[in-house]
Amino acid sequence: MNSELLFDKEAPKYPVIIKVIEVASEAFYNYGIKTITMDEIASSAAISKRTLYQLFKDKEELLLACILHSQMDMEEHIKDLLSQTSSVLEIILHIYKYLIRQYHNIDKRFFEDIHRYPSVYKIFLRGQERDSSDVVNFFRSGVEQGLFRSDVNFEIVNFLLREQFNIFLDSNIYLKYTFVDIYESLMFTYLRGISTDKGVRELELFLQEYRKD
Known part of the structure; x- marks a missing residue:
């Protein structure tokens, strides 16, 4: 997974990718990773299972995207604080x-x-x-x-x-x-x-x- 391409805001699929990551992150954090299925994530994100697997090959790759996105959010938060x-x-x-x-x-x-x-x-x-x-x-x-x-x-x-x-x-x-x-x-x-x-x-x-x- 290329994180730079994944989080490219100019990419056509960026809004869908971020929505999936946000939905998956909330589910993983609230209920653990093991109990959450890709079907449930696709349903909660209002996309088809096929579309989900076009974005992320499996749950492990999606989990990695969630972790990377969280780390990027933290980095941005620190930058904002340093400017204030x-x-x-x-x-x-x-x-x-x-x-x-x-x-x-x-x-x-x-x-x-x-x-x-x-x-x-x-x-x-x-x-x-x-x-x-x-x-x-x-x-x-x-x-x-x-x-x-x-x-x-x-x-x-x-x-x-x-x-x-x-x-x-x-x-x-x-x-x-x-x-x-x-x-x-x-x-x-x-x-x-x-x-x-x-x-x-x-x-x-x-x-x-x-x-x-």
Whole structure:
């Protein structure tokens, strides 16, 4: 699959491709990948099954398109933020807010099922690693802005955070708490721990506005 051609906005089939990706993404996130059929996706997208297979040869290729589209959306979101503010903490917090809103609709089964598609999962992880690298660089810039402590090894802390997140994915804590509750608890506790007094004050102001939403 050529992602450049797939997401070419000038291509005649672009609107249909994006509609299918949006429909499939919502279904995969809400119900997992395994339970969703190509027939159901075609029906929800209001196209024929034949048309769907002309766009994507199988469910794995469609899943890959969904992952790539999500990663591109994140990249565009970060670019927009960078054009609007120079505050590192504000950028990081808005990225987390964006992710939390996405996670409201993601069922644990999605993370379990994606392991069934090793090539897609590899690209999914590559995107997470790239995001983590960007976050570490943001944190280092935040030190210069007086928002984060200078005695923190952000690569180690960010690695530990990702591993803790993976532990939760493999646990039964989802029987008691929502995905969003877990994500928020990890992120905001993490940010408080690495912030200076100035950073904590800005974080608390952000949380007040965030909880109003």
